[in-house]
Amino acid sequence: MPHFSSLGAGTVAAAVLMAAAAAGGASARGGAAGGASARGAAAAAPRRGGTEPLGYRVLRRDVIINADLWARKPEMMAAGLGFTGIIGVPNLSTGNLALSKTLTVLAGGTWNTVHCGPGQTPSLGSYTSAATPAQIRWTYGQDVYYSDGLPVEFSWPILPSTLEPGDFRVRLSNGTTVTPQVASIWPNFQYNQRSVAVLFGHFGNRVPPSRPGAIYPTSVRVVAGASTLKLVGPRQRVVSAVGLGVKTNGSPYTAGGSPADRGGPRLVAAKLTTMSMSAAGSGGPRIFRQNLPNSGVSLYGRQARFRLRLYTSGGMTPNGVSPLLPTDYDRYFQVDAVTSSGRAVRLMKAGRTYLIDGHPLRIVGLANLGRRQARYDACYGEVRNNYIDIILDGSPAAARRITTVRIPSAGRYRPLYNPGGPGTKPAPGVRYSAPSPPITQHVIIALKNPMTVTYDPRRGGTRPAARHREGPPPPGRVPDRAQP
16 A cells, blocks of 8 residues: 555545455555645644734733744845655554554555663654644644654744745745744744754655656745744844745755755755853743753753753754754764864864863763663654754863864764665555765854844843853742743
């Protein structure tokens, strides 16, 4: 039985009923093509109406605390198709794993074999990156079915209350233009993030871009409509994002070729700050704090002196489903520094002290993933968003010599995947999104000026971010008043 991304509208509904009746029958096999237009009729979501879900309402509150600015001017830095067909898959649950696995594979997703520590119960997210319509409604405002994911990265944080799907036009490789079904800042919900608009809709198929019939986004732009998308910049500056746009990197469903041609996730930017200037705003609304606190301070305490924040084009995990762990630096990352005499120093091992012009620098570990734990395994709860923090200890004189961060994605270094990846047990005949290519990203050094902005809705504008170690916010601070 082919998965949904290669079926017509009526056949999709029939396949769902057949799979549900089978209650965990034989695993699905089949092709990976599937057109955006064919799925559109079956998967069209109803118009938003009635009371909006609490989660979505909370995410739309205009609270921004110490959020990163990635450029001097407002820009759309990147946008592109991440994966197709796995957003809004009905009837998934941990109550019937056999049925849920069948439905996930039919939709073109993957289902992991999960081994966790004693006493731990795997969540649905431990098994698959596919999401149910109810999960999407909670954070995006309405149900969608068998939709595709397209993250859009801006240089300044979004004013959440102004974000609507009608703000965007996506041009496809077949010459058509489509509007997303839903848009939200989720999963970049922490107050010091919020620069990414994640769009769900029907944007393409899984035909490799080198073959006839491939459909994928070629460009994304912000348009004027019933609402105006706004971004928040420095010095109390709130600007319209209308007119911003970018060309995409093509399809994530590349086949073969060299590692450099892979269509997997990439880095958009990277920035180094002192941890004392970065900890504020790492919290989020109370109803979304299951995997918080996750900052460098909460994981490593006084060892967290510097934060090298990576801004990614899509969620980066080991296989699309399994969590990236705080201890995974050595498997995926390198940091390069250059001495005053021009000698290159590559930081390849966490816990090892490197000397740069005689000054020490050490990788402590990764953060902005999940909570600190005594041990980490496949049940680790991770926020899975567009930000990864590399935490360092050492001398400012050494830290300011950092030049680049690398994700080699080859040799002994494993690649990373967006949520459309193959998981631990890819289904036969299903095409999954490609792994990351080799990546080298310039690092912005912001040790003196952290390049952040805070927006206080009580005052109608921005104010300087508080510089303090992470801890419970004092009475009356924005985080407490902003939460239900």
